[in-house]
Amino acid sequence: MAPEQMAEPPEAGPAVPPARPLDAIDQDILQMLQADGRASIRSVAERVHVSRANAYARINRLIEDGVIRGFGARVNHERAGQGTSAYITLKIVQNSWRTVREQLRMLPGASHIALVGGDFDVLLLVHTPDNKALRELVLTRLQAIPEVLSTRTLLVFEEEDLEPEG
Incomplete structure (x- = not known):
């Protein structure tokens, strides 16, 4: 399909504000949560050297901005019967x-x-x-x-x- 054939009008849905720029602390938080989505706010705060309130606010902003789309389990499909x-x-x-x-x-x-x-x-x-x-x-x-x-x-x-x- 040629690029001009793929153009479609934007989808209707909830308006998501443009993502704010990410700094080094945000990047570290993302890396930590990608490795362990169950990491506690306390452990995130300690690892990136900010207060728990700051870590909590940053994670919520990343979620609100749509940078973090959700949290889930990484599944071994073979062991889960989907070999x-x-x-x-x-x-x-x-x-x-x-x-x-x-x-x-x-x-x-x-x-x-x-x-x-x-x-x-x-x-x-x-x-x-x-x-x-x-x-x-x-x-x-x-x-x-x-x-x-x-x-x-x-x-x-x-x-x-x-x-x-x-």
């Missing part, structure tokens, strides 16, 4: 990104969705229990989406999340 992972590339009908994105969000095991430029339009990361479930997802669910013109599945043999050092 088959694949990147799936999709070519889609021109100007159908929003429609396709909403359908992809509902797929079981969908982990990451990206609109990209190049030889295909969408890159989708999925985790499924096994190859049979992956096959079902691709052949039955994905290829049934009318706006999906073609797919290509890239099976992941081994993966590693790159995590900041804590």
Whole structure:
């Protein structure tokens, strides 16, 4: 899809103020929370050498500004019963990104969705229990989406999340 074909009006939603510039302390807080999202305010404050009130205010500002989108667990998909992972590339009908994105969000095991430029339009990361479930997802669910013109599945043999050092 050419860049001019991808242009769509901005989505309606809650207005998020522009993010304020991040200083070295904010960057240190982000790095610490990426390594351990369960870190206490006290431990964050001690590590970045600010008061607990200051650390609390900075974390809240990072959340309000949309810099921190949330907190969650990093899952070992294989140990969680989702041992088959694949990147799936999709070519889609021109100007159908929003429609396709909403359908992809509902797929079981969908982990990451990206609109990209190049030889295909969408890159989708999925985790499924096994190859049979992956096959079902691709052949039955994905290829049934009318706006999906073609797919290509890239099976992941081994993966590693790159995590900041804590």
